[in-house]
Amino acid sequence: MDFVVEWTEVQLPTPDVTNEYWTMYFDRSVMVPGSGDGVVLISLDGSRLRYTICLHFLASNNAAKYEALINGLCIAIELGATWLYVRGDSELVVDQVMKESSCKSPLMIAYYQEVRKLKEKF
DSSP states (O other), rough: OOHHHHHHTSSSSOOOSSSEEEEEEGGGGGOSSSSEEEEEEEEETHHHHHHHHEOOOOOOOHHHHHHHHHHHHHHHHHHHHHHEEEEEEEEEHHHTTTSSSSSOOOHHHHHHHHHHHTTTTO
């Protein structure tokens, strides 16, 4: 029964808000335990859209953070957001995206490049 209630809540229509500032948080604390992270998108009027990014593959903490960030950016694009403030709880991912530290592994480089490509849509 809890599953039906949670599923119904997730299926509510999303607000029809475009071309304004949104804020996105990607953070482990907004999700259930497991491999993945959560994303919260907040519109200018305060509407909150919560998403859980559940990964179906083994991933490091940093890879899970990048997955949440990338998925959150894609969701924001789908919602029509053109301005986005992004906040995350991963210092490494934030530093890499802001070009304050470099990516060493090929996987992190690929994640970084995808984020930079999506960032151009805002």
